[in-house]
Amino acid sequence: MSSEDIEDDLFDIDLERxxxxxxxxxxxxxxxxxxxxxxxxxxxxxxEELDHNVVTWDGxxxxxxxxxxxxxxxxxxxxxxxxxxxISPFASSTFAPGVRYVxxxxxxxxxxxxxxxxxxxxxxxxxxxxxxxxxxxxQGRSIIYKISSFIFTLLMIGCSECxxxxxxxxxxxxxxxVGSSSIALGSGSITDVSPQHERGKYVALYSLGPVLGPAIxxxxxxxxxxxxxxxxxxxxxxxxxxxxxVIMVYLPETYAPFVLKRKAKKLRAETNNPHLHTIWEDHSxxxxxxLRRSIIRPLKLLVxxxxxxxxxxxxxxxYGQMYLMLTTFTHIFQTQYKMSTSIVGLAYLxxxxxxxxxxxxxxxxxxxxxxxxxxxxxxxxxxxxYRLPLTxxxxxxxxxxxxxxxxxxYYKVHWMVPEIGCFIFGLYSVTLLSVTISYLVDAYPIYAxxxxxxxxxxxxxxGGVLPLAGPSMYSALGYGWGNTLLxxxxxxxxxxxxxxxxxxEWLRKKFNPSLA
Numbered sequence: 001m002s003s004e005d006i007e008d009d010l011f012d013i014d015l016e017r018x019x020x021x022x023x024x025x026x027x028x029x030x031x032x033x034x035x036x037x038x039x040x041x042x043x044x045x046x047x048e049e050l051d052h053n054v055v056t057w058d059g060x061x062x063x064x065x066x067x068x069x070x071x072x073x074x075x076x077x078x079x080x081x082x083x084x085x086x087i088s089p090f091a092s093s094t095f096a097p098g099v100r101y102v103x104x105x106x107x108x109x110x111x112x113x114x115x116x117x118x119x120x121x122x123x124x125x126x127x128x129x130x131x132x133x134x135x136x137x138x139q140g141r142s143i144i145y146k147i148s149s150f151i152f153t154l155l156m157i158g159c160s161e162c163x164x165x166x167x168x169x170x171x172x173x174x175x176x177x178v179g180s181s182s183i184a185l186g187s188g189s190i191t192d193v194s195p196q197h198e199r200g201k202y203v204a205l206y207s208l209g210p211v212l213g214p215a216i217x218x219x220x221x222x223x224x225x226x227x228x229x230x231x232x233x234x235x236x237x238x239x240x241x242x243x244x245x246v247i248m249v250y251l252p253e254t255y256a257p258f259v260l261k262r263k264a265k266k267l268r269a270e271t272n273n274p275h276l277h278t279i280w281e282d283h284s285x286x287x288x289x290x291l292r293r294s295i296i297r298p299l300k301l302l303v304x305x306x307x308x309x310x311x312x313x314x315x316x317x318x319y320g321q322m323y324l325m326l327t328t329f330t331h332i333f334q335t336q337y338k339m340s341t342s343i344v345g346l347a348y349l350x351x352x353x354x355x356x357x358x359x360x361x362x363x364x365x366x367x368x369x370x371x372x373x374x375x376x377x378x379x380x381x382x383x384x385x386y387r388l389p390l391t392x393x394x395x396x397x398x399x400x401x402x403x404x405x406x407x408x409x410y411y412k413v414h415w416m417v418p419e420i421g422c423f424i425f426g427l428y429s430v431t432l433l434s435v436t437i438s439y440l441v442d443a444y445p446i447y448a449x450x451x452x453x454x455x456x457x458x459x460x461x462x463g464g465v466l467p468l469a470g471p472s473m474y475s476a477l478g479y480g481w482g483n484t485l486l487x488x489x490x491x492x493x494x495x496x497x498x499x500x501x502x503x504x505e506w507l508r509k510k511f512n513p514s515l516a
Contacts (some may be wrong), residue, residue: 053273053275053276053277054277054278054279055260055263055264055267055276055277055278056260056278056279057260064259064263065256065259066192066193066252066254066256066259067192067193067194067195067256069193074193074194076250077189077193077251077252077254078189078190078193078194078202078205078206079205080243080246080247080250080251081145081182081185081186081189081190081206081251082186082205082206082208082209083209083243083246084145084149084181084182084186084209084243084247085182085183085186085206085207085209085210085213086208086209086212086213087179087182087209087213087236087239087240087243088125088152088176088179088180088182088183088209088213089209089210089211089213089214089217090209090213090214090216090217090236090239091121091156091175091179091213091217091233091236091240092118092121092122092176092213092214092217093118093213093214093215093217093218093221093326093348094217094218094220094221094224094232094233094235094236095221095224095225095229095232095233096118096217096218096221096326096327096329096330097218097221097222097225097330097344097345098221098224098225098228098229098232099114099117099118099229099330100114100330101225101228101229102114102117102165102168102229105229106164106165106168108165111471112468112471113165115327115467115468115470115471116169116468117168117169117172118323118326118327118467119323119327119463119464119465119467119468120169120172120173120176120464121172121173121175121176121179122176122323122460122463122464123173123176123460123461123464123465124172124173124174124175124176124177124178124179124180124460125176125177125179125180125183125456125459125460125463125464126456126457126458126459126460126461126464127177127180127457128176128177128178128179128180128181128183128184129180129183129184129298129452129453129456129457130295130298130299130453130457131295132144132148132180132181132184132185132453133184133185133188133294133298133449133450133452133453134294134295134297134298134450135294136184136185136188136255136449137255137257137258137294137447137449137450138258138294139258140253140255140258140259141185141188141189141192141253141254141255141258141449142251142252142253142254143253144181144185145181145182145185145247145251146244146247146248146251148178148179148181149181149240149243149244149247150244151178152175152178152179152181152240153237153240153241153244155171155174155175155178156175156233156234156236156237156240157233157234157237158171159171159172159175159233160230160231160232160233160234160237161230176460180456180460182209183210183452183456183460184449184452184453184456185449185452186206186452187203187206187437187440187441187448187449187451187452188255188441188448188449188452189254189255190202190203190206190441191441191445191448192254192255192256193254196370196382196442196445197367197370197371197382198367199367199438199441199442200362200363200366200367200370200387200434200438201362201363201366201367203362203366203434203437203438203441204358204359204362204363204366204430204434205359205363206434206437207430207433207434207437208355208356208358208359208430208434210319210433211322211351211355211358211426211429211430211433212352212355212356212430214322214323214326215326215348215349215351215352215355215426216348216352217348218326218329218330218344218345218347218348219345219346219348219349219352220232220235220345221345222330222343222344222345222346223345257278257280257446260278260280261278261280263278264276264277264278294450297447297450298450298451298453298454298457299454300513301444301447301450301451301454301513302454302457302458304511304513305507305508305511305512305513306507306511307439307440307443307500307504307507307508307511308440308451308454308455310496310499310500311436311439311440311455311496311500312454312455312457312458312459313458313493313496314432314436314493314496314497315432315433315436315455315458315459315462316458316459316461316462316463317462317466317489317490317493318398318428318429318432318433318462318490319429319433319459319460319462319463320462320463320465320466320467321398321402321425321429321466321486321490322351322425322429322463323462323463323464323466323467324466324467324469324470324486325351325405325422325425326348326351326467327467327470328467328470328471328474329344329347329348330344330347332347332409332479333347333415336409336412336479337412337415347415347419347422349419350418350419350420350421350422350423350426351422351423351425351426351429352426353423353426354401354422354423354424354425354426354427354428354429354430355426355427355429355430356426357423357426357427358394358426358427358428358429358430358431358434359430361390361394361427361431362390362430362431362434362435365390366387366390366434366435366438369386369387369389369390370382370386370387373386373389374386382442383504383505384438384439384440384442384443384504384508385439385500385501385502385504385505387435387438387439387442388435388439388497388500388501388504389501390431390435391431391432391435391436391497392497392498392501394427394428394431394432395428395432395490395493395494395497396491396494397424397425397427397428398425398428398429398432398487398490399487399488399490399491400421400424400487401421401422401423401424401425401426401427401428402421402425402483402484402486402487402490403421403483403484403487404417404418404420404421404424405418405421405422405425405483406418406421406479406480406481406482406483406484406486406487407479407480407483407484408420408421409479409480410478410479410480411480433459435497436455437452437455439500439504440452440454440455443508473485
């Protein structure tokens with residue numbers, strides 16, 4: 001074999017597409033080393049084109065990478081974020097049993113306003129993510145958690161000291177806005193520290209908060225409000241203050257682009273090389289431009305991405321149904337079952353226990369289903385759509401639970417019957433919310449906070465608006481037909497997860513808005 005043949009075998013590198021053809025005179029040199037020299041020159045030119053100033057991780061096992069944190073540390077982060085996500089919705093309903101005392105103290109008997117006191121807090125959840133998620137993608141998640149947790153504690157103290165309806169409504173709205181930080185950022189934090197094949201159980205734990213918090217809150221609030229409705233806010237302030245201390249001590253920064261951004265800044269100072277940067281930085285853009293793009297990003301996803309739009313609509317309706325239950329439980333069980341204020345909070349336990357049951361199902365089957373379906377596929381790829389079968393299987397439970405609950409209350413059968421309906425609905429609620437979050441963060445891992453914020457905006461609007469229509473709907477249709485109407489609307493939405501399971505990947509590729 002000639003030396004030229006050996007060179008052909010050793011240096012058979014297809015660089016023609018990356019590097020232009022060498023000059024003609026080089027191609028005509030016949031010396032044995034001419035082809036080797038040409039290949040080396042081409043390699044040198046290609047290396048020169050590479051940007052050696054990009055700052056990234058120090059290998060796949062870099063301990064600074066949040067994905068490489070120890071299992072215990074990653075679990076602690078998830079528990080802290082999940083606790084925040086529990087406390088914020090918990091605050092939305094803890095004082096629900098005491099609303100009647102608020103109305104009496106402030107001399108108001110409007111049924112719509114009594115629902116609005118709770119709903120306005122949830123509406124704050126819809127506005128907050130518009131600003132919180134973009135700021136986190138610019139300044140990191142940890143600092144947002146710390147500041148918002150501190151302010152939220154102060155606002156809860158302020159709510160407990162309100163002396164008129166106007167100040168209470170205003171502080172409730174701002175509290176919801178600030179308290180939405182965990183809802184806006186939590187799914188992103190979980191994405192930061194968990195690989196895709198383990199993410200389902202962590203998201204399930206996180207998504208339990210928005211369902212279990214509002215369900216447990218009234219149980220405790222019913223006892224506290226018998227003493228004073230103000231103690232409902234004081235309790236939340238105490239819990240939030242304790243969690244603030246935990247966050248300050250144990251919650252590190254986990255957003256990879258921001259961690260690398262800090263690393264690049266440190267290296268620029270140490271090496272006097274101003275050109276060092278990460279692939280997510282663009283120093284040609286000003287702060288205002290970056291902020292505007294970041295704020296628009298969730299809206300772009302909501303409007304231009306069919307998968308985000310469809311799931312946001314689905315989860316908004318489900319969350320609205322849940323908050324309609326939460327805001328009417330007290331009145332329904334006091335009028336239909338003659339429960340006292342001190343024990344009416346127990347009516348919320350069915351929904352809470354159902355949520356815990358849904359959590360167990362998700363922990364056991366969410367990741368396993370993803371891995372199993374990926375293994376059976378031709379590409380072995382863990383597609384986000386493989387999260388959806390759980391929703392498809394459990395979605396009928398939402399309609400069944402509503403019907404059992406509505407007609408059980410209507411006919412005043414034993415209180416355990418509507419509680420069973422609430423339990424079944426709780427299974428559906430937490431599964432729908434968890435699968436939605438898992439699907440969106442799998443589809444948009446870098447912009448998980450923006451994708452989750454787009455969904456949470458719609459979800460919070462549903463949770464804030466639908467309960468306002470509850471008293472009128474029940475007055476016109478009764479508890480039986482009113483909840484049957486909600487069940488029928490749930491059935492109408494059955495095709496959404498089915499269509500996305502089969503066509504979700506095509507829709508993601510077909511409608512892929514620019515998010516940078």
